[in-house]
Amino acid sequence: MEDQTVPGSTPDAELRFSRFDPKDSRLQIINDSKLFSPIVTEYMKKHWGLADKGFDYNVVAVFGSQSTGKSTLLNRLFGTNFDVMNESTGRQQTTKGIWVSKAEDTNTLVLDVEGTDGGERFEDQDFERKSALFSLAISEVVIVNMYENNVGLYNGANLGLLKTVLDVNLQLFQQAGSPKTCLYFVIRDFTSQTPLSKLSETLMSYLEKIWAGLSKPDTKKDYSIHDFFTFAFVGLPHKIFARDAFESAVTQLRHKFTDRNNSEYVFVPALHKRVPADGFSTFAKGIWDRIVASKDLDLPTQTQLLAEHRCEEISKEVFEGYFVGGVKSLKAVESGKVLDEFGETANDKVKESLVLFDKDGSRYNSSVYERKRIEFFNKMATYLLPLFNQQLANLSKKTLESFTTSLAAGLAADEASGVFNFASHMETALRSSEAAFRSAAIASTLEGALDWTPDVQFNQFLIEIHRVSGDKRREAVERMVGSVQKVVVGAMKDTVIAKLNAGGPLMWGGVIDAYKDNVVFGIVQVQKRGAGFEASHEEIEQWKGNLQWQTWTGLLDTLKDETKDEAMCARLKNIFESKFRYDENGVPRLWNLEDPIDLYFAAACEEAERALNTYARIDKSITLLGDEILEDQCFARNSQHETKKRFDPACINIISSGRLQNIRDRFKKDADMLFMEAKRSMVVTTAKIPPWFIALTVILGWNEFMLVLFNPVYFTLLAITLGGLYVGYQYGMIGPAYHTGKVMVKGVLREAISELEKNGVDVPEFLKLDGAEKNAKPRRKATKKEGESSQSKEQDEADKKLD
Numbered sequence: 030m031e032d033q034t035v036p037g038s039t040p041d042a043e044l045r046f047s048r049f050d051p052k053d054s055r056l057q058i059i060n061d062s063k064l065f066s067p068i069v070t071e072y073m074k075k076h077w078g079l080a081d082k083g084f085d086y087n088v089v090a091v092f093g094s095q096s097t098g099k100s101t102l103l104n105r106l107f108g109t110n111f112d113v114m115n116e117s118t119g120r121q122q123t124t125k126g127i128w129v130s131k132a133e134d135t136n137t138l139v140l141d142v143e144g145t146d147g148g149e150r151f152e153d154q155d156f157e158r159k160s161a162l163f164s165l166a167i168s169e170v171v172i173v174n175m176y177e178n179n180v181g182l183y184n185g186a187n188l189g190l191l192k193t194v195l196d197v198n199l200q201l202f203q204q205a206g207s208p209k210t211c212l213y214f215v216i217r218d219f220t221s222q223t224p225l226s227k228l229s230e231t232l233m234s235y236l237e238k239i240w241a242g243l244s245k246p247d248t249k250k251d252y253s254i255h256d257f258f259t260f261a262f263v264g265l266p267h268k269i270f271a272r273d274a275f276e277s278a279v280t281q282l283r284h285k286f287t288d289r290n291n292s293e294y295v296f297v298p299a300l301h302k303r304v305p306a307d308g309f310s311t312f313a314k315g316i317w318d319r320i321v322a323s324k325d326l327d328l329p330t331q332t333q334l335l336a337e338h339r340c341e342e343i344s345k346e347v348f349e350g351y352f353v354g355g356v357k358s359l360k361a362v363e364s365g366k367v368l369d370e371f372g373e374t375a376n377d378k379v380k381e382s383l384v385l386f387d388k389d390g391s392r393y394n395s396s397v398y399e400r401k402r403i404e405f406f407n408k409m410a411t412y413l414l415p416l417f418n419q420q421l422a423n424l425s426k427k428t429l430e431s432f433t434t435s436l437a438a439g440l441a442a443d444e445a446s447g448v449f450n451f452a453s454h455m456e457t458a459l460r461s462s463e464a465a466f467r468s469a470a471i472a473s474t475l476e477g478a479l480d481w482t483p484d485v486q487f488n489q490f491l492i493e494i495h496r497v498s499g500d501k502r503r504e505a506v507e508r509m510v511g512s513v514q515k516v517v518v519g520a521m522k523d524t525v526i527a528k529l530n531a532g533g534p535l536m537w538g539g540v541i542d543a544y545k546d547n548v549v550f551g552i553v554q555v556q557k558r559g560a561g562f563e564a565s566h567e568e569i570e571q572w573k574g575n576l577q578w579q580t581w582t583g584l585l586d587t588l589k590d591e592t593k594d595e596a597m598c599a600r601l602k603n604i605f606e607s608k609f610r611y612d613e614n615g616v617p618r619l620w621n622l623e624d625p626i627d628l629y630f631a632a633a634c635e636e637a638e639r640a641l642n643t644y645a646r647i648d649k650s651i652t653l654l655g656d657e658i659l660e661d662q663c664f665a666r667n668s669q670h671e672t673k674k675r676f677d678p679a680c681i682n683i684i685s686s687g688r689l690q691n692i693r694d695r696f697k698k699d700a701d702m703l704f705m706e707a708k709r710s711m712v713v714t715t716a717k718i719p720p721w722f723i724a725l726t727v728i729l730g731w732n733e734f735m736l737v738l739f740n741p742v743y744f745t746l747l748a749i750t751l752g753g754l755y756v757g758y759q760y761g762m763i764g765p766a767y768h769t770g771k772v773m774v775k776g777v778l779r780e781a782i783s784e785l786e787k788n789g790v791d792v793p794e795f796l797k798l799d800g801a802e803k804n805a806k807p808r809r810k811a812t813k814k815e816g817e818s819s820q821s822k823e824q825d826e827a828d829k830k831l832d
């Protein structure tokens with residue numbers, strides 16, 4: 030058979046097919062250069078006589094390793110004339126490309142496909158994948174040819190290739206409801222030692238696994254392999270060693286393919302692709318073109334498949350056996366810790382894991398290895414990412430704490446010094462916290478992990494920082510304004526109390542001045558300290574308003590406290606006393622009979638009444654306090670509280686008229702008592718021994734006094750008596766001596782009375798001791814009772830005063 034140029038085509042070398050023999054019914058439909066024959070239609074008409082057969086034709090193809098007797102089998106089954114290896118030349122590839130021939134007795138197109146695992150093509154398995162897919166796409170039946178001893182071998186049974194072909198076929202050509210394809214497994218050199226049913230079970234389990242592992246599109250993911258394929262299995266004994274059995278089995282099989290009446294006839298209508306015979310050439314060419322052009326069909330080679338498989342295994346081994354254990358310590362971040370060594374550990378372990386991966390993985394297909402290496406890296410990065418995020422969350426918390434501490438320290442120093450630099454502290458703390466967070470976050474990052482960015486956490490961190498600093502500033506401002514208010518209100522209170530105590534006509538002027546002076550002082554302080562907070566004009570105005578209001582309410586409270594009924598009574602009593610009991614020079618009065626006590630009393634009462642009226646009402650213009658306080662501020666403040674009424678100007682009445690009367694009544698009682706006391710003291714002073722009586726006594730007793738002084742006996746006795754009294758007084762012996770003397774006198778008296786009564790003398794009853802004692806006791810008791818009652822009276826009065 031000599032080579033000829035395809036008729037009607039350009040004499041291009043690429044279009045030259047290896048054989049063209051008009052007498053030969055075989056046609057190389059796809060040559061080694063992967064070109065589709067342009068004369069298929071012609072063959073359909075002239076050589077095969079199928080062009081006008083409509084659907085009355087069938088297509089069968091063969092798939093399997095080379096030199097496994099595929100061509101031999103096809104020739105036997107269909108009477109074709111495909112090249113068969115000449116046994117004397119050894120096992121080498123016979124069929125190149127895809128050949129088509131018509132079956133001898135039936136309208137069946139038979140495709141003899143170049144065997145797989147082609148040694149001649151080495152790693153270029155592209156053609157075998159494409160040709161296998163082509164066969165699958167256009168045939169009703171694909172004979173899967175394999176030796177029995179290869180059934181259990183994944184590669185030997187070409188299942189890897191079948192997986193790839195099924196995968197792409199599913200993506201490209203199979204649709205729900207499209208005709209099924211029959212995969213007819215022909216087990217060569219079948220020995221029957223393992224039953225065919227067992228072999229078919231093994232093959233089916235492989236096929237199920239293959240199907241499960243396909244990357245199915247969403248629309249086809251719920252379909253099983255049986256929705257697209259039917260399966261048949263047959264065993265053919267050894268062609269040489271069991272020749273008769275082989276021949277018999279082949280004959281039986283041929284009937285199944287050729288005899289429509291056979292119960293196991295293979296070409297059932299459900300398998301037909303529904304392509305009319307005259308369109309077969311176009312259909313087949315369209316399929317082939319699509320297979321060749323489709324980028325989806327960038328099928329991996331066996332080495333790629335192997336590399337995929339091994340690299341996957343290696344990465345799994347290294348990941349589980351080394352990496353996970355290596356980074357276990359990083360899980361400590363889950364307890365809220367910030368691990369300083371996070372980044373170092375993560376990077377080290379990832380690098381070491383990659384080295385281990387490279388050691389075995391780099392021997393495989395380089396492009397697959399590179400891709401798998403990236404996948405492995407991403408897998409480790411994905412594993413670490415939640416821990417990294419946790420580390421950043423912990424870091425954010427820790428840095429926020431140090432920010433707060435640093436800010437608080439700055440504020441404490443400010444508060445101690447009274448010079449506020451909040452804005453500066455805030456800036457310093459913010460900068461150092463930002464820098465600390467950033468550097469720690471970067472140090473924790475995994476090199477090469479592009480999606481590991483601290484940006485989200487950093488932004489969150491900044492939001493938190495600003496929230497905390499806002500809170501701190503608000504607190505600091507409140508403290509600052511509060512402390513100024515405290516000082517101002519305290520100072521104002523002290524001055525106001527002093528002014529109220531001083532009283533007098535200038536009292537209210539002094540009180541209002543104290544209020545105003547302190548407010549002005551406070552405002553200066555607030556403005557000065559507020560500058561360090563970089564406060565806005567509105568903010569400072571608000572602080573000033575608050576200060577004024579606090580001082581004002583402080584003033585009102587002070588006035589209220591200082592003008593309570595008790596306080597006012599005491600105050601009025603003081604005023605009364607200072608006028609009534611003391612003279613113009615402040616010297617206490619000693620009341621004499623001739624003193625005009627009633628006049629003094631009236632004047633003192635008048636003074637007290639005048640004072641009471643002064644205290645009762647602020648007699649200065651209310652506007653002196655500041656309009657904003659008295660109008661807007663009061664209104665604004667009141668509106669925040671339950672009583673939403675405008676400021677009442679009547680509040681300048683410090684003491685209500687009802688209370689005034691009450692104070693007057695209470696004061697009157699006090700004043701009356703003091704008056705009575707004064708009257709009594711006047712009687713006591715008047716009832717004392719008059720001086721003239723003392724002078725008369727001295728004049729009349731002068732001689733006796735001289736006698737005693739100049740008589741040595743009397744003088745000695747007097748000196749001894751005075752000395753004894755002095756010593757007794759010094760040692761507290763006067764009382765005991767008095768009692769002893771008293772007892773002695775009583776004893777003597779009792780003896781004397783007894784002697785006198787014995788001698789018949791009628792002793793008067795009052796001289797008798799018992800009678801004397803009897804009389805004396807009630808008097809003492811009465812005296813004591815008097816004392817007690819006067820004492821309790823005094824106590825009651827004192828209590829009343831306290832009340």
Ligand SMILES: Nc1nc2c(ncn2[C@@H]2O[C@H](COP(=O)(O)OP(=O)(O)OP(=O)(O)O)[C@@H](O)[C@H]2O)c(=O)[nH]1
Pocket residue numbers: 094095096097098099100101102112113114115116121122123124143144145217218265266267268269
């Ligand atoms: N053991 C054994 N050998 C066979 C069988 N059938 C054919 N052979 C031998 O296997 C060799 C290859 O036969 P072919 O039919 O050319 O094989 P093929 O699979 O078509 O070969 P390629 O087209 O090159 O892939 C020949 O020497 C056959 O005699 C069989 O059933 N068993």
